[in-house]
Amino acid sequence: MLETRTTCPYCGVGCGVIVESDGAQITGVRGDPEHPANFGRLCTKGSTLHHTATRPITLQARLLHPAQRLSRQSAPQPVSWDAALTLAAERFSRTIREHGADAVGFYISGQLLTEDYYVFNKLAKGLVGTNNVDTNSRLCMSSAVAGYKATLGADAPPACYDDVNHASTLFITGSNTAFAHPILFRRIEDAKRANPAMKVIVADPRRTETAEFADLYLPILPGTDVALYHGMLHVMLWEGLVDHAYINAHTHGFEALRNRVRDYTPKEVAKLCGITEDALLQAARWFADSKGRTLSLYCQGLNQSSSGTDKNAALINLHLATGQIGKAGAGPFSLTGQPNAMGGREVGGLANLLSAHRDMGKAEHRAEVARLWGVDDVPAKPGKTAVEMFEAAADGEIKALWIACTNPAQSMPDQAAVHRALERAEFVVVQEAFSTTATCRYADLLLPATTWGEKDGTVTNSERRISRVRPAVPKPAETRHDWDIVVDFARRLERHLRPGLPTLFPYDTPESVWVEHRESTRGRDLDITGLSYARLEQSPAQWPFREGDTQGKERLYEDGIFPTADGRARFADVSYAPVAEPRDARYPFSLNTGRLRDQWHGMSRTGTIGRLFGHVPEPVVEMNAQDLARLRLSEGDLVHVTSRRGSVVLPVRASDQVAGTQAFIGMHWGEEFVSGSSATGSRIHGVNALTTPAYCPKSKQPEFKHAAVKVLKAELPWRLLGMAWLPDDKVISAREQLKSLMGAFAYASCVPFGRNRGGVLFRAAGYEAPPDDLVIQIEGMLGLGGAEVLHYADKRRGQRRTMRLAQAGDQTRLEGFVLAGDTSAESWVKPLLQDELPAQAYGRLLLLPGARAPVAVQARGRQVCTCFNVTEPEILSTLQGCEGSQDQQLAQLQGSLKCGTNCGSCIPELKRLVRAQLSAA
Incomplete structure (x- = not known):
């Protein structure tokens, strides 16, 4: 067993992680007690990293070989790295030659390492001569x-x-x-x-x-x-x-x-x-x-x-x-949103920045960067920022896009416009670890990158602390590190753009990139000339850390001197302005989007395992209970949430966290998990079909936190629910197959479930019953096509039921089912399967529409504690026997159920439940 110290790939806290591995397999993770960001603690996402890295589940979602599409409608075909990067260099050089440097754009990610970020920045601004290099950090920081x-x-x-x-x-x-x-x-x-x-x-x-x-x-x-x-x-x-x-x-x-x-x-x-x-x-x-x-x-x-x-x-x-x-x-x-948004800012990885906090508008700063890179100059005109870049692609101004380690087909606002941009762009390269993202569908060229557990380099967290990221396992198949892909491409592009000249990219290790980045900071406010990989091997360090320093600086401006021309800070005389899109009579609700506790961004990683769906198992829109009553909506009803840009259908849930005339949807729910088709047949692209591309004129950051929407009940009488336990090596492929059918329905969602087993849950709704063949396809994808499966069908009523039972010791268990047309039995059939309860008492009642369970089925309820699988009903029941103050009852609860004693992510919710119990008493 090998142990490797590295850094968590999720939020900007930058927690240290100790990875346990056995050969090519990551077998466990725990918090690094010596890392000053977390001192050994990890949240639900960090503490389950080994599950999201476990093969064979994750390998099914991985992009493992370069691939090319001959047309957007065709399936990608494997190609060699040499053929892939030669093609990319030819297409980009032709676009630059025929339309100019600003006809290409690079859209990258705050989840890249600093070394990756640095070479992308140098590629665009130094070699190509465009500032059209922006990042999803534009959306967050x-x-x-x-x-x-x-x-x-x-x-x-x-x-x-x-x-x-x-x-x-x-x-x-x-x-x-x-x-x-x-x-x-x-x-x-x-x-x-x-x-x-x-x-x-x-x-x-x-x-x-x-x-x-x-x-x-x-x-x-x-x-x-x-x-x-x-x-x-x-x-x-x-x-x-x-x-x-x-x-x-x-x-x-x-x-x-x-x-x-x-x-x-x-x-x-x-x-x-x-x-x-x-x-x-x-x-x-x-x-x-x-x-x-x-x-x-x-x-x-x-x-x-x-x-x-x-x-x-x-x-x-x-x-x-x-x-x-x-x-x-x-x-x-x-507080930084992504694991290395700060590192990207350090290297100037935004369309309006230059390396080491230099100002693109200052000629002397541009000259400094040009000298460091060995080029004549770097462009002065700021490049296209995230929203602008995709608008330019939709307008035909940007013709070639290179997208790395991010999923704009899920994460950008105004998804209809983004998808138009991806469709119109003449050449799209997607450099990605996961083949399951929505953006991959638009790629002419797919380049397989390494991911957490395999990468080598550095990241910087919210408190300016630089940590090492180390590989724990070998790179799988033909994957390559992001910086290495860029360097290989850049050298090929140099043959077209500056033939016969020495390369600008003489790097053979991530450390060689780091050394050049380090030198670029000399004399700057973030000077790290005193740092090296060897020093970072000892411990993470904060910047500035100048040559000769023995430690970094915990706090800045203790002397009252600021990095301005006269050393004084400036008050900002700014005025209050309302939201870009106020509520009105047509769109009377304020939609807010934000993070869920156990999920990360577009869920290309966290969305591979069911245990992280225990807390919020399916996509919903949360609203105030009084608004639901006024709209005559009940918990679980499907509703159309519609903005001026698009519409999405979701179940509605009452929440006391949401004020009147407001609504909340988790930012993670893209078309990979919730989708459907509009009345006109066009595809619905998740939550960001609703959000506005309006942005701050100074930062160009979009207004994700507010969009005016209306909420109307969705009259979709035909419903389907399918659930099944599947072998590990079938979970991802089943989800990918089911995703391909989501557009056939007005509403569809597909999510994993299961703590110790792999399960898939598929929901759909429509105006009328679909063809039988479509439901039969769904059954087959859920492993319900065998001869041992029980079926019931009533074509006249558009109803169909399918059940797969299996013997587990002396008990019969429900292993999979589809309820189509009539889903009223969900309340007892679903917990039979999900909670793995004995099913022998139910027999053929499972097949009868409208049948009631002969024996009451008690669902375990909503999960609160992911680590120990503790549910809200269990917590409320245990609290009945607790006494004393809030802290005393919390301690009794933890002692009894262990909830909140591992990662602690559920403690705020445990406290809320304790307070509610005390108030009720």
């Missing part, structure tokens, strides 16, 4: 970048994780930290336990698990963040709570901002934000307490907005006005 630069002078988070232990006030705004950054939230819980006097303020339109933790919850209306912060500053000025000495010594521009916020009175702000005046006053006073220290934590609620930069800057204004920066426990701390 570009407003944070722009906000830091506008106020503090550089894209450098000034705080660190340890600051939660020194803060007297914690202001969490626009972040469901409990779900999005669970291990950091564990540290917050520890800090609150150690210092009960610490005040926690949470501002969020949804009453999330993070909001439940707050001492003061501000349920602001969507998009009103700037108004909230200006209102808080107004109160601080009125009550003499600003730090004039700090303002005078270290900042510029306060007069203009003071004049601006004069009109943001508590009465007006409370009305605008939908909160009480008292809550606003309390938040301002706690934030500005001169005897304490305030740390702000924020994420997509601020960033994913048409005024995202202004939201970031307005929050930073509060820190500058109160001197709450540059000291332990204080500062504006942007």
